[in-house]
Amino acid sequence: MSFQIAIDGPAGAGKSTVAKLAASALGFLYVDTGAMYRAAALFLEERGTDMDDTAAMERDVQEASISLRLMDDGQHIFLDGEDVTGRIRTEKMGMLASRVSACAGVRKYLVRLQQEIAAEQDVVMDGRDIGTVVLPQAPLKIYLTASVEARAERRLLELREKGENPDPEKVRMDIEQRDYQDTHRKESPLRQAEDAVYLDTSDCTAEEAAQRILELYRERANGSI
Ligand code: DC
Numbered sequence: 656m657s658f659q660i661a662i663d664g665p666a667g668a669g670k671s672t673v674a675k676l677a678a679s680a681l682g683f684l685y686v687d688t689g690a691m692y693r694a695a696a697l698f699l700e701e702r703g704t705d706m707d708d709t710a711a712m713e714r715d716v717q718e719a720s721i722s723l724r725l726m727d728d729g730q731h732i733f734l735d736g737e738d739v740t741g742r743i744r745t746e747k748m749g750m751l752a753s754r755v756s757a758c759a760g761v762r763k764y765l766v767r768l769q770q771e772i773a774a775e776q777d778v779v780m781d782g783r784d785i786g787t788v789v790l791p792q793a794p795l796k797i798y799l800t801a802s803v804e805a806r807a808e809r810r811l812l813e814l815r816e817k818g819e820n821p822d823p824e825k826v827r828m829d830i831e832q833r834d835y836q837d838t839h840r841k842e843s844p845l846r847q848a849e850d851a852v853y854l855d856t857s858d859c860t861a862e863e864a865a866q867r868i869l870e871l872y873r874e875r876a877n878g879s880i
Contacts, residue, residue, distance in 0.1 A: 658683070658777045659792075660872065661785035664799035666749070666833045666846060667806035669856050669864065670781040673799060675729070676865035678779040681872065686772055688782035688789070689752065690732045691745035691765050694721045698734055706754060713760020721768065746829065753833055756783075757840040775873040776844060783837055786848035795875050796851035799867060805857040806830050 662684070678685035698719040701804050704711050704772055722733045731740045742748070755761055764783075769789045780789065786796035786841060801809075807827040814821040837845040847853065852871060856864045 657775065657856045658794060658876070659773050659790045660779045660868065661793040661796045662781040662788045662799055662847065663783055663785050663851065664778065665837065667810050667830055668799045670799050670862050671807065672861040673778045673864045673868065674781040675708065676861060676866055677772070679867045680865065681777070681870055683779050685730055686769065686778050687730060688765070688769055688778040688780060688785065690743060691768065692756045693720055693748045694734045694739055694763060694801045695719055696748055696755040697743055699755060702753060704856045706744070709758045709760060712758045716761045716764050727808040743856050757842060759842045764841055768833040768848060783845040784843040786851050787846060795872055796848050797854055798847040798851040799854050799856060799864065801855060801857040803827065803830055840874065
């Protein structure tokens with residue numbers, strides 16, 4: 656039986672950094688489900704699918720072949736054999752992914768793919784609905800969050816490191832808009848699973864948060880909770 660650690664939370668809470676650290680310490684596969692929604696959004700955009708037509712989105716996404724591969728420099732995501740890891744990491748693709756992810760048919764397709772991956776190996780999987788929908792039986796669930804201020808600050812730093820000169824107010828508004836979209840959509844909105852551990856990273860480092868997850872894992876794996 657594989658072990659699953661489900662990590663959910665809003666955009667910019669540090670989920671992927673923390674999940675990667677925990678996965679590499681445990682030797683588990685890290686599965687970035689946000690990257691899968693981004694790749695699906697890229698696929699539909701390139702195909703010219705009408706993003707207001709949910710039936711067309713559901714039909715077309717079935718043709719997207721999305722896979723994850725662990726490479727020397729980390730995890731890469733492939734769309735129809737092409738490495739799209741870099742191309743999906745833009746604000747635009749984040750927004751588009753948020754839109755595409757509101758479509759039930761797209762979710763159904765990706766959720767099944769995610770469940771298949773988790774059935775075969777130990778995983779740390781992060782997203783919005785992992786503890787609630789994708790892996791409701793996961794033995795360890797974390798709800799990772801941080802204040803809007805802390806998340807906006809981190810996003811600003813990230814963009815500046817990339818050589819961009821972002822408008823702080825716009826970055827903050829984008830985060831608030833994504834939060835609103837992700838928590839108010841009809842299909843699998845972002846919410847904390849009842850049995851998830853709440854972890855606020857506003858005042859702690861990614862290493863500290865990952866450490867806490869490893870402690871929780873040891874407690875659960877030993878059956879002491
Ligand atoms: O985590 P991210 O920013 O890469 O995710 C991009 C979008 O995909 C996010 O706005 C919401 C959506 N998403 C989702 O609905 N369910 C998931 N499990 C992961 C991401």
